[in-house]
Amino acid sequence: MKFITSRPKLPPSAAEMADGPWFNMWRKQYWPINELNIDAVLYWYESAEKSIVWRTIVEDVDRFSYDSKEEAKRKIKKRFGEIDDKQSYYTEAPSQGFCLVFKVKSLQRLNLPKPDEFKFPQQGWLSGEHEIAQKWLEMEIADDSTLDEIIPDGIPIERLRQLNNVMAGIPSARIKKIVSQTIRNDTILVKALKDLCHFSCQFPNCNVRIPKKDGGYYIEVAHIEPVSEGGRSVLGNLLVLCPNHHKEFDYGDLEIIEQTIDYLHGKLNGEEFEISLPSA
Helix, strand or coil: EEEEECCCCCCCCCHHHHHHCCCEECCCCCCCHHHCCCCCCCEEECCCEEEEEEEEEEEEEEEEEEEEHHHHHHHHHCCCCCCCCCCHHHHHCCCCCEEEEEEEEHHHHHHHCCCCCCCCCCCEEEECCCHHHHHHHHHCCCCCCCCCCCCCCCCCCHHHHHHHHHHHHHEEEEEEHHHHCCCCCCCHHHHHHHHHCCCCCCCCCCCCCCCCCCCEEEEEEECCCCCCCCCCCHHHHHHECHHHHHHHHCCEEEEEEEEECCCEEECCCEEEEEECCCCC
């Protein structure tokens, strides 16, 4: 389940986003109280920037009624730790009502401008099923967002596992932009794949890797199922190929007989082949 929530100002770092509990205190029992659950994807709109600036996942959540703000604060502290009782979300909250409190883990820094003329509902929450939310979240990812912000340093296969989870959740309308920032620009996903395959073409009996004059080797990463036909940038659909085999996959007579996350069996221009793929 996906949600968009609004705040006047948000922290600039992922650590600060995950640092303390977030909460809403309402006089009425608004709909997000029962709908928000652990593992929900939560997008954060910053009204000062007029954009969605964070994509997070909910790690813990609680909801309760309260008869005084002090009671609400005690319940939040017992479950989640101290809160800033000087912030307006507490000082201006109703003296009794309903509280939704949760902690999140940051996944990605974003820059998704608010659609023209759109105004948030009174409680500051929007369901991901809403027509406006769907269109909003399918906007292209910002040019200044990099996968390095999403994936921590580590051994290549660990980075692949984490990046695969991120890429699998990206709407299809944004895939082409993601490809332009990863496959085309040689960022962390591609580097990890190439490193895992020793910068060698995976097509059987090829193993070509092209030396570069400044050191290292040149190789490419291709989609098995093209992006134009709904292919996604996830493990099981990415293949390390030399330029010749890459073009053959793109323009040749390709027949896929069997494809799993770690195995590919097919025919390319009449030549049958089997390839082991980097596995999740």
